[in-house]
Amino acid sequence: MVLKKRKYYGGFHGLLAPVIPKAPRSLRKRRLHDKSLEDGGICAFELLAAAADKLLQEQESESSTSSTGSKGKEQISIHEESARHEQLEVKAKVEPVILDHHDPGASGAESESVAKPTNLELSLKELPHSEDDSGSDHASIVTNSDFIKKVNTSLTMEAIEDKPGSIYDVNFGGNRAEIHPEVVEKQSRGLTSVKTYNMKDCLKPCVHTGVSNKSYTSVHFPSYKDKGNVNINIRDDDEKYFRYNNRSNTRLRVFGSRSRAGYRRMRKMMPSRYLKAARKLRGYELPNSNGGGVKSFYHKRKNIYMGERFQADAATKRRKLFHHSSKNSYTKEESSESISNVVKFSIKSFKVPELYVEVPETATVGSLKRSVMEAVKAILHSKLHVGVVVQGKKVRDDNRTLQQSGISQNCNLETLGFTLESSLPEASPFLGRGETPSCNTQQRLPRVPSNPIINGGFSNSSLEPPPPVTSLDNHLEKNEEIPAFAAEVTTQVPVEDSKALVLLPALNEEVLSVIPLSEKTTKRYEYSQRRTRRPFSVSEVEALVEAVETLGAGRWRDVKMRAFNDANHRTYVDLKDKWKTLVHTASISPQQRRGEPVPQNLLDRVLAAHAYWSQHQAKQPVKNVKTLEAPM
């Protein structure tokens, strides 16, 4: 309904908000010395980066050595030196089957399909224990793997199929292999530390053609600070993901699930309550519940032809739910024995606001690493706060009791949520670093405040800001379906009464590089941005007054059609509101009025019409317009 409403009159003008420069960059300047860097949180990311590097190096250096024997077998070993040190080593032996020919090549010499074993080794060392137990335990970075898929040195894992336990396409710097999740087994070797996971030896030549635009790589680092939990999830839009978890024990898990590609989109477009409903419908449960923190969404795409309202609406609703998108999984237990009911919460994980990393395909892993790092730092640098969300509403009053807040034994778990919110300075601080604008860093629809977007500090983005409508092309391969993601990253520019959808690249450069959701920034962008303000012009007021005089106050739908049928950005609700303000304006002294002054004669008419319709049954069908107009 609402959606419809917006669609109906929506148009997208409202979305045509000025591009808001978003991007804090100053943060990038901060170096590894930052305290936050030393936090576990950051290390986690480093791990990722390190892993990527390792993979790369291994791939490049190893030419044909099969260190572990079994050929055609992938192996990922995780060494757990000790829970204390949390030194982890992830080894992955992969026998690349084919090198992507199209690969511009990490090393041009390998442009042929060559089967070479690759030994991948990751060392996750010294996961720092955090000093404080505050909420910066988790950090999540979600990247659209499209950006790195074609990077020779990238590491990507994506589900090839949309079925549970389907095959994962693993790309280690150009070497591709497939992994069958269901075959992954854990082979614990002793209490000590080496746990090996064998992926079925199903390496198969896999030519990478095109890219699934639905792929997302998610790296999740739950609190490893104090608990040493580290999660690395790599999932695609279909919600499959690999996860490395070193909670109490090291585990590697592969999750496969039904397609939830749309879920993400849905989440962005729908009010949480709807999402919940959707989830329920599908009987889907967030992986989050087990600490994973990876959310998936089911989305029912709706036809949209006039985007403004639709998106605005969706975004808007979304925003309410999770203040900062940081959602968490937790469990609540009840105590039947307490004197006064006790509510126990077992929060298994927090998820920081999602971050989106957007980098050119040509970016290097190193760049990606830096980008991620920046993002993490941005978040961790700020103080984190915990928010409590009950039934989609944030409980701001810390003095309220749980009971008063609706958090009782009987409360539905689904209605309770915790969020981690960071209070980063302004986004601007993160901008900075004159980096080459990444070709397509774009802002999201004005109405859909973007998630933080991290613009990798890549320098070779030769891409020009894509022209309006084609901007999406940069993100999508021709035949690919336009993912919601891309759409959301698009910026629309207001066009008076235009129904055309105009997508523009964000203002160039100053493209934000890192926009972590933060108390402040998020507030501004939240999940949705309010429509750009568009004061009524005198002529509009005049039209409105005229319409109300004839139709009466209350028949806004008719007023809309009569006087603003072509003004897509004026909904009947807007007209109703405007009338309200007009009545108010007309009743106050001119000195108290603001904005473009409305001719007194119009205000007089407003008062007259208001008085008139207040006494008459406004809603009836057309009345004697004369009656009213004469007097006026």
Next chain:
DNA sequence: ATTAGGG
């Protein structure tokens, strides 16, 4: 989808 009001 609209209307009516509060925020």
Next chain:
DNA sequence: CCCTAAT
């Protein structure tokens, strides 16, 4: 303008 309850 946004958000919602109530139609």
